[in-house]
Amino acid sequence: MLRFRDISFRYKIPLRATVLVFITANALTVSLLVREYGDVRRDLLDNLARWSDVLSQTLVAPMLHDDLWRAFEIIRAASSPTGGEQANVITLLDTRQRIYVSTDTERYPMLAPLHERGAVARELASLIDSAGVPVSRTVEIGDRLFVVTPIDADGVRLGHMILEHTNAFMRARFAGMWLSATVVTLLVIAVILPVSWYWGHRMAVPLVRLAECIGRVGSSIPDARACDLYQSKDEIGRVGEALTRMLAELREKQALEREIVFSERLAAIGRLTAGIAHEINNPLGGMLNAINTYRRHAANDPELAARTLSLLERGLVQIRDTVSALLVEAKAPSHSLGPHDIEDVHILLQPQAAKKAVDLHWSCRLPDELPLPATLVRQVLINLVLNAIHACDQGGRVSCEIALAAGALSLIVRNDGQHIEEARLPYLFEPFVNDAGGGHGLGLWITYQIVRELEGHISVQSAPGDTVFAVDLPLAVTLELESGS
Numbered sequence: 001m002l003r004f005r006d007i008s009f010r011y012k013i014p015l016r017a018t019v020l021v022f023i024t025a026n027a028l029t030v031s032l033l034v035r036e037y038g039d040v041r042r043d044l045l046d047n048l049a050r051w052s053d054v055l056s057q058t059l060v061a062p063m064l065h066d067d068l069w070r071a072f073e074i075i076r077a078a079s080s081p082t083g084g085e086q087a088n089v090i091t092l093l094d095t096r097q098r099i100y101v102s103t104d105t106e107r108y109p110m111l112a113p114l115h116e117r118g119a120v121a122r123e124l125a126s127l128i129d130s131a132g133v134p135v136s137r138t139v140e141i142g143d144r145l146f147v148v149t150p151i152d153a154d155g156v157r158l159g160h161m162i163l164e165h166t167n168a169f170m171r172a173r174f175a176g177m178w179l180s181a182t183v184v185t186l187l188v189i190a191v192i193l194p195v196s197w198y199w200g201h202r203m204a205v206p207l208v209r210l211a212e213c214i215g216r217v218g219s220s221i222p223d224a225r226a227c228d229l230y231q232s233k234d235e236i237g238r239v240g241e242a243l244t245r246m247l248a249e250l251r252e253k254q255a256l257e258r259e260i261v262f263s264e265r266l267a268a269i270g271r272l273t274a275g276i277a278h279e280i281n282n283p284l285g286g287m288l289n290a291i292n293t294y295r296r297h298a299a300n301d302p303e304l305a306a307r308t309l310s311l312l313e314r315g316l317v318q319i320r321d322t323v324s325a326l327l328v329e330a331k332a333p334s335h336s337l338g339p340h341d342i343e344d345v346h347i348l349l350q351p352q353a354a355k356k357a358v359d360l361h362w363s364c365r366l367p368d369e370l371p372l373p374a375t376l377v378r379q380v381l382i383n384l385v386l387n388a389i390h391a392c393d394q395g396g397r398v399s400c401e402i403a404l405a406a407g408a409l410s411l412i413v414r415n416d417g418q419h420i421e422e423a424r425l426p427y428l429f430e431p432f433v434n435d436a437g438g439g440h441g442l443g444l445w446i447t448y449q450i451v452r453e454l455e456g457h458i459s460v461q462s463a464p465g466d467t468v469f470a471v472d473l474p475l476a477v478t479l480e481l482e483s484g485s
Helices: 009-058 060-064 068-078 119-131 168-215 235-297 302-326 339-355 374-391 422-427 442-453
Strands: 089-093 099-102 137-141 144-153 156-166 359-365 370-373 397-405 408-415 457-463 466-474
Touching: 009 060, 009 068, 009 137, 009 144, 009 156, 009 168, 060 068, 060 144, 060 156, 068 089, 068 099, 119 137, 119 144, 168 235, 235 302, 235 339, 235 374, 302 339, 302 374, 339 359, 339 374, 370 374, 374 397, 374 408, 374 442, 374 466, 422 457, 442 457, 442 466
Parallel strands: 359 397
Antiparallel strands: 089 099, 089 156, 137 144, 144 156, 397 408, 408 466, 457 466
């Protein structure tokens, strides 16, 4: 459900202006009506009091001469059955609060005591007894107004006159005022609302344009001129100017990032070339050592010569497949893995270990042949053992254990060199993540890609003096193998 705070400012501002106009108009109307009602009531009471004083003076003579009919004619003429500002009922009392004459003979019969004519009459009688009513006094009982006026002749009290007035006249006048005020209020609202909606919309347009322009900032940076931002010196204008500056700076930053990415790509090509050279140089080094051995001993030892030629052949195949591995093409044809492949890796790596006087402990417990691509397994083993040798200090120790475990080939390479910091472990198999020795970081990335292609798992644990890489390669891998090899 759409909430009010989620509505666009182009509607929210006019709606708030509308509510404000309604509240203001109603508050003004109510206050004016209350004030007008008070003025009308006060004027009515003043008129009744003055009119009662005049009428009481007129009744002095009839009551002094006990002219009952004359008094009745006067009060009957003074009463107004049409409900104007005059009294609806006029009653005269004698000095003993008996009804002398009244325009409503049914409610107030002649000579009847006033206090016997109901609760209202008793309250009026009590008022006259307690206060004495020296002058005209107005009292409201229920929905009726009563004006009690003394009738005196030369300081002698002849009686009292009671004017009874209903509030029907007041309600009629108030209803007329309310109707007039409502009509005027509606006319004012009808004039103000379109103006408030127009100005509210005008106020919201700059904010809407700002929001739309900011919302377009993402993969591309919009031009501030295309956003058509509001130009002024007020707060919205200053925000627009700040947004324009920010967009310009973001465009400069984006251009700089493009240049940096281009430079990084060129640098990555250089690093990749160095990595390829490194990965190819490893078997080439072993092959050169084998050729040197062949030159010195081949003439006297035909068996050694044959082994050396076989080693050179497998080294060349290794170089060919290394290029495929660097391109993450692990499905290159290869022969099945055998113990001699592991032994070849051992022979190739011994010169590297001898350069740093590293004690290379080698343990291989494999049957004659395994259904795994020999070239890729050799590549994984070469990369892991070379990394272990490079991590060792002079005269360190590296151990390599190759065995079958739970239907998978297990390769465990351990070294006592500098351990890998915990912060580097999550990024260890990413390309171009330099190791502690300043390497290019491609070896472990290539190893990780090959292990994934072989549907295996690689893990690393490192502590001071003991770093272990463990690889498990399942034997049920469907890869293309060279037939007859």
